[in-house]
Structures are given as C-alpha cells and as structure tokens.
Amino acid sequence: MEPDFKEWDQVLVSTLNFNNLKGPNKMRDSFLGPFTIIRLIGKNAVEVKLTEKFSRKHPVFPVSLVKPYFQAEEDKFPSRKKNPTPPDIVEVEDSPGPVSRIIRARKIRLNGKDQRQYLVRFKCQTADKDKWLAEDAIPDGNLHLRNSEPLGGLNSLINDEPFLEGGYVSL
Secondary structure, three states, rough: HHHHOOOOOOOOOOOOOOOOOOOOHHOOEEEEEEEEEEEEEEOOOOEOOOOOOOOOOOOEEHHHHEEOOOOOHHHHHOOOOOOOOOOOOOOOOOOOOEEEEEEEEEEEEEEOOEOOOOEEOOOOHHHHHHHHEHHHHHHHHHHHHHHHHOOOOOHHHEOOOOOOEEEEEEO
C-alpha cells in the first residue's frame, strides 16, 4: 500500500533511475531530498520542486519511487549524535618524496606517440611504492637520468618488450 501524499508534503526521491550521479552505485545515497510536492498527478505520480542541481531532471515521479520525509526531532532523541560533516578532501602530493634511484626504463605508446617512462624508487619507500613516471614528471629528472648513464646507460635499462598500446601488447 502506497502512502497518501498531499501537496506541499516533503518527500525523498529514489535515485534508482538517476544515471548522472557521480561515484559508484553502491556508494550513492538511495534517496535524495527532501523535495516539496507541487501537485499530485492522479494517485500514481507526484510533481516535485527540484533544486537547481537537478533542474534538468523531469520533475514528475511515480509514487513507487517516492517516500515521505521525516525531519529529525532532536527533542525526542537527545542522546543521538548528529552525523559529523565529512572533512574537506585534501589533495595529496603525487610524489612520495625525493628520488632515490631510477630502476628501469620502458617505451610505451600513448595517444599514438612513443613515450619513455622510468621506474622510480623514492627515498625511504619500499619497492611497492615504485612508480612509472615520464621524464618531465620526475623531480630533478635530468640529474637522476644523467647519474644513471655511467651504469651502462639508459639503453641498458630498457627491456626488449614490445610497445604497449592502450594496455595491449601490439606485436
């Protein structure tokens, strides 16, 4: 049995058919709102006043995708803790520190162009933190690449693997 809605009721709208929300489906909210019902369209649909963010979405929803909104009552549950606001996302610096050494080099094809990348080990980091970086992305790249030359040159670091294109090996 569907709940009876009236004009100006506050409701939550299901995100089941919203395909323009960011993030993975399992991490999204199941319902959005609250939205105000502007008018009833028969017994099976309601028209809601959407916020600016969803203004391009059609405002009519079937009652099966709408549920009543109940505002939290702090006086009923005084010991209930409010959800804290999530902390602001802080951008973490890409490189985990100064470069210790260049371990290996490879050639890959990106956007139809050959590019040389270097496997870089950072100081005070383990091997699982090694990263493949382009020459211009390596901090003090010229210095480290020059220091790699006497050890047999960078050509000795390059393995004879075929070029990688779009994640596939092309032979």
